[in-house]
Amino acid sequence: xxxxxxxxxxxxxxxxxxxxxxxxxxxxxxxxxxxxxxxxxxxxxxxxxxxxxxxxxxxxxxxxxxxxxxxxxxxxxxxxxxxxxxxxxxxxxxxxxxxxxxxxxxxxxxxxxxxxxxxxxxxxxxxxxxxxxxxxxxxxxxxxxxxxxxxxxxxxxxxxxxxxxxxxxxxxxxxxxxxxxxxxxxxxxxxxxxxxxxxxxxxxxxxxxxxxxxxxxxxxxxxxxxxxxxxxxxxxxxxxxxxxxxxxxxxxxxxxxxxxxxxxxxxxxxxxxxxxxxxxxxxxxxxxxxxxxxxxxxxxxxxxx
Amino acid sequence: xxxxxxxxxxxxxxxxxxxxxxxxxxxxxxxxxxxxxxxxxxxxxxxxxxxxxxxxxxxxxxxxxxxxxxxxxxxxxxxxxxxxxxxxxxxxxxxxxxxxxxxxxxxxxxxxxxxxxxxxxxxxxxxxxxxxxxxxxxxxxxxxxxxxxxxxxxxxxxxxxxxxxxxxxxxxxxxxxxxxxxxxxxxxxxxxxxxxxxxxxxxxxxxxxxxxxxxxxxxxxxxxxxxxxxxxxxxxxxxxxxxxxxxxx
Numbered sequence: 001x002x003x004x005x006x007x008x009x010x011x012x013x014x015x016x017x018x019x020x021x022x023x024x025x026x027x028x029x030x031x032x033x034x035x036x037x038x039x040x041x042x043x044x045x046x047x048x049x050x051x052x053x054x055x056x057x058x059x060x061x062x063x064x065x066x067x068x069x070x071x072x073x074x075x076x077x078x079x080x081x082x083x084x085x086x087x088x089x090x091x092x093x094x095x096x097x098x099x100x101x102x103x104x105x106x107x108x109x110x111x112x113x114x115x116x117x118x119x120x121x122x123x124x125x126x127x128x129x130x131x132x133x134x135x136x137x138x139x140x141x142x143x144x145x146x147x148x149x150x151x152x153x154x155x156x157x158x159x160x161x162x163x164x165x166x167x168x169x170x171x172x173x174x175x176x177x178x179x180x181x182x183x184x185x186x187x188x189x190x191x192x193x194x195x196x197x198x199x200x201x202x203x204x205x206x207x208x209x210x211x212x213x214x215x216x217x218x219x220x221x222x223x224x225x226x227x228x229x230x231x232x233x234x235x236x237x238x239x240x241x242x243x244x245x246x247x248x249x250x251x252x253x254x255x256x257x258x259x260x261x262x263x264x265x266x267x268x269x270x271x272x273x274x275x276x277x278x279x280x281x282x283x284x285x286x287x288x289x290x291x292x293x294x295x296x297x298x299x300x301x302x303x304x305x
Numbered sequence: 306x307x308x309x310x311x312x313x314x315x316x317x318x319x320x321x322x323x324x325x326x327x328x329x330x331x332x333x334x335x336x337x338x339x340x341x342x343x344x345x346x347x348x349x350x351x352x353x354x355x356x357x358x359x360x361x362x363x364x365x366x367x368x369x370x371x372x373x374x375x376x377x378x379x380x381x382x383x384x385x386x387x388x389x390x391x392x393x394x395x396x397x398x399x400x401x402x403x404x405x406x407x408x409x410x411x412x413x414x415x416x417x418x419x420x421x422x423x424x425x426x427x428x429x430x431x432x433x434x435x436x437x438x439x440x441x442x443x444x445x446x447x448x449x450x451x452x453x454x455x456x457x458x459x460x461x462x463x464x465x466x467x468x469x470x471x472x473x474x475x476x477x478x479x480x481x482x483x484x485x486x487x488x489x490x491x492x493x494x495x496x497x498x499x500x501x502x503x504x505x506x507x508x509x510x511x512x513x514x515x516x517x518x519x520x521x522x523x524x525x526x527x528x529x530x531x532x533x534x535x536x537x538x539x540x541x542x543x544x545x546x547x548x549x550x551x552x553x554x
Binding site (some may be wrong): 006023024030046054055058059060061062063064065066067068070072075162220246271273275276 | 334345350351352395420518519521523524525527528529530542
């Protein structure tokens with residue numbers, strides 16, 4: 001029996017729910033020669049700021065058990081280059097949903113970038129990152145307090161009236177539901193849950209942190225149960241769509257995330273260890289659905305009471 | 306970039322702490338000198354980038370030689386693997402050496418396991434009708450590697466060891482000072498302090514193969530970026546080989 005893998009996000013139809021997460025797939029173009037990008041439900045582009053950034057000093061990658069820490073620090077060419085160059089080039093080889101990921105250091109910066117992303121023809125969804133642990137005075141600072149999160153969500157919504165605005169939340173909070181509700185109340189169209197966990201590794205021989213910036217964002221298979229729990233809690237508390245993210249590494253994980261309440265699923269660190277992870281997951285889904293007696297994937301969203 | 310399964314044909318210790326692994330795959334794949342492969346190892350989250358020491362392909366198969374030093378968990382696992390076991394590789398990765406930049410006489414400078422990619426480069430340069438002078442630096446004689454293999458290509462490496470147990474006592478720069486070999490272009494791979502020291506004493510253009518802790522190895526995670534004279538570059542994708550004039554030490 002033919003399986004229906006398609007899902008919907010704010011009225012947009014995706015051929016399947018699998019989306020590489022921001023920062024783990026570059027701007028898509030980097031992998032265009034290595035796979036058929038159109039096998040992906042969508043692509044979430046690397047975090048972009050108002051102006052070009054190099055990011056943090058190296059080393060900015062540290063391996064962990066079942067995961068990794070990154071402290072890239074939002075290296076990106078800036079919003080102008082994103083809308084004028086990266087997105088148009090990606091659009092020549094990719095025809096499904098394109099999600100821009102926007103970061104900033106002030107409300108004004110978020111607004112400006114969201115407006116430009118919203119006006120860019122090739123972008124379908126604007127994901128606002130208020131959860132980057134790798135930059136100071138911005139990023140996560142907006143995502144760890146409900147009032148600040150709401151201010152960014154409202155500003156982004158206003159700056160980008162014509163496209164769905166998702167807010168990507170940090171798990172480094174006591175009560176993610178409070179932040180999620182604040183964003184929903186402020187007008188967010190959807191939520192991405194979750195970004196990386198602030199983590200650290202120490203080189204015990206050199207007696208110093210492995211990554212130059214000291215700390216960074218921990219992601220990978222190890223965080224899956226926590227991310228899943230947060231998706232589940234927020235699903236129960238909010239009505240807006242959720243892109244579930246955190247430690248997803250298999251078709252089984254995608255189904256589990258969707259059962260917990262995700263409308264679509266982002267795959268992050270797994271891409272770093274296996275660049276073919278997303279297409280492999282997509283191709284494994286039909287057989288898994290057959291095994292589980294699922295004919296329409298969308299039917300399982302949030303079925304866990 | 307392809308994701309391929311290779312079978313281990315040989316995995317032997319060739320010097321103190323260093324190993325040679327021969328891999329083959331029933332897929333034809335073109336690899337260039339200076340490119341690297343990224344190896345998935347059971348139980349480790351990230352792959353291990355290892356430069357290609359030699360490669361050949363034809364008749365539907367590819368053979369790769371890796372020479373690696375056991376320095377951490379990943380290379381320790383590699384060293385414990387046996388003939389017949391398989392490895393999943395991403396290959397080919399990175400930009401290799403520009404053999405066309407050398408007009409007639411190349412200087413190859415290698416430090417420790419950094420000599421590995423210079424072997425394939427040497428073969429390529431010789432096949433292009435160029436002559437090669439090789440200068441290698443090791444800590445001690447028992448860490449020396451690939452010297453016999455270079456000799457068999459007709460290139461007798463000039464060796465420096467820190468303790469004087471083989472060749473000239475000191476650094477590769479001491480060897481260059483002592484023998485003053487002629488060259489119109491150089492290629493270098495080794496520890497960063499060695500490359501840094503070499504750069505100002507070279508008398509021609511040339512290129513260096515750099516390394517950094519990598520995430521994806523294929524240019525999309527931006528974990529290994531560096532500043533160069535021609536802008537921000539990713540060591541894995543835009544390098545690992547960079548021109549002398551581009552490197553900001």
